[in-house]
Amino acid sequence: MRDVSxxxxxxxxxxxxxxxxxxxxxxxxxxxxxxxxxxxxxxLGFAACAFFVVLSAVTARIPFFKVIKxxxxxxxxxxxxxxxxVLFNKNGTPLWEGGFITDIGLIxxxxxxxxxxxxxTGASLLTFxxxxxxxxxxxxxxxxxxxxxxxxxxxxxxxxxxxxxFIPTLIDExxxxxxxQKARGADFESGNxxxxxxxxxxxxxxxxxxxxxxxxxxxxxxDARCYAGSKNRTKYKKMKLSYRDIIGFIVIAGLITGVVxxxxxxxxxxxxx
Numbered sequence: 001m002r003d004v005s006x007x008x009x010x011x012x013x014x015x016x017x018x019x020x021x022x023x024x025x026x027x028x029x030x031x032x033x034x035x036x037x038x039x040x041x042x043x044l045g046f047a048a049c050a051f052f053v054v055l056s057a058v059t060a061r062i063p064f065f066k067v068i069k070x071x072x073x074x075x076x077x078x079x080x081x082x083x084x085x086v087l088f089n090k091n092g093t094p095l096w097e098g099g100f101i102t103d104i105g106l107i108x109x110x111x112x113x114x115x116x117x118x119x120x121t122g123a124s125l126l127t128f129x130x131x132x133x134x135x136x137x138x139x140x141x142x143x144x145x146x147x148x149x150x151x152x153x154x155x156x157x158x159x160x161x162x163x164x165x166f167i168p169t170l171i172d173e174x175x176x177x178x179x180x181q182k183a184r185g186a187d188f189e190s191g192n193x194x195x196x197x198x199x200x201x202x203x204x205x206x207x208x209x210x211x212x213x214x215x216x217x218x219x220x221x222x223d224a225r226c227y228a229g230s231k232n233r234t235k236y237k238k239m240k241l242s243y244r245d246i247i248g249f250i251v252i253a254g255l256i257t258g259v260v261x262x263x264x265x266x267x268x269x270x271x272x273x
Contacts, residue, residue, distance in 0.1 A: 008168045010128040015244055016060035017129050021138030023245035028126045030252045035118045037259050045259045046114045052255050053121050060129050070124035071117055078116050082109040127164060136161035141239060166214070173210050177203050 016024070031052065038045035057067050071078065089105035130138070140157035147153050178188065181202050188199050 008127065009131050010060075010062050010066065012061045012129075014059060014061045014129070016056060016125075016248075018242075019129075019244045019248055020239050020241050021130050021134040022141055022239060023241060023248055024126055024130055025135070025138050025142060027248050027252045028123060030256060031122045032119055034252070034256045034259050035115055035122070037256065037263065038115070039263050043110075043114070045262045046111075046118065048255060048258050048262065049118050049122075050114075052251070053118065053125065055251075056122075056125050060125065062125070062128050066128070067121050067124060071120050074116065074120060078113055081112045081116065085109040085112060132161040132165040135164060137237075137239060162218070169214070170207070170211065174203065174207055177206050177210075 031049070034052075035046075035049050038049070053067070054064070057064050085108045086101055086105045089102060089108055091102060091104040127135075136157045139160060140154050143151075143153040143157065182188070186199060186202060188196060191199075
């Protein structure tokens with residue numbers, strides 16, 4: 001569980017790290033939109049999105065294996081989605097006579113795996129290159145118009161940043177509790193799925209208690225520092241858009257345009273090749 005990297009910040013001096021947090025948030029949202037714009041069977045669109053992820057990781061000077069590790073937490077969900085598509089999709093031609101696995105089922109399984117993987121890796125790049133404080137400030141700035149309808153924008157941004165910050169902490173805490181329970185003779189690997197779920201109860205209870213304790217300590221620390229929400233608060237660092245953000249917007253706009261182009265002219269391009 002220590003290898004789970006989603007939600008952690010990777011310190012480095014790079015083009016992407018120096019971008020404005022608001023720009024990175026908007027670019028991440030636009031990237032997810034681009035991934036979902038890719039139509040079925042148009043895997044060239046996924047190739048373009050994958051190239052964007054690789055380019056971003058290289059520009060941010062983040063080891064690519066750390067980006068790949070970000071999908072470990074949802075690997076079971078990815079495999080389950082692919083298996084369900086293979087087993088229950090009856091469209092297409094069976095791979096063998098009387099078989100239940102079809103070519104369309106395999107293609108759809110690959111399509112789902114590619115989509116989920118790209119979304120998770122793209123989102124992980126945001127947390128790798130942006131500190132929780134920068135994320136909170138960026139979210140708060142983007143949601144500022146909602147203050148007109150009396151929504152607690154600052155508190156909402158603070159909750160999100162704290163949640164992202166404590167993902168690695170809770171993962172480490174879970175790892176320590178599991179090792180402690182194994183040292184006491186607990187077995188988490190044998191038996192059916194119901195026995196394994198029951199064996200996790202001694203892990204979940206202390207983890208829940210630890211989470212409440214950390215929340216209470218954080219609340220006391222904020223109260224000791226006279227934290228009073230967004231009232232009369234100022235910013236130590238002022239966010240400003242720069243040429244880096246403009247380049248990022250141009251690149252993501254080019255990606256979305258390319259995906260739409262491939263969706264429209266995929267058949268023509270395939271025939272041409």
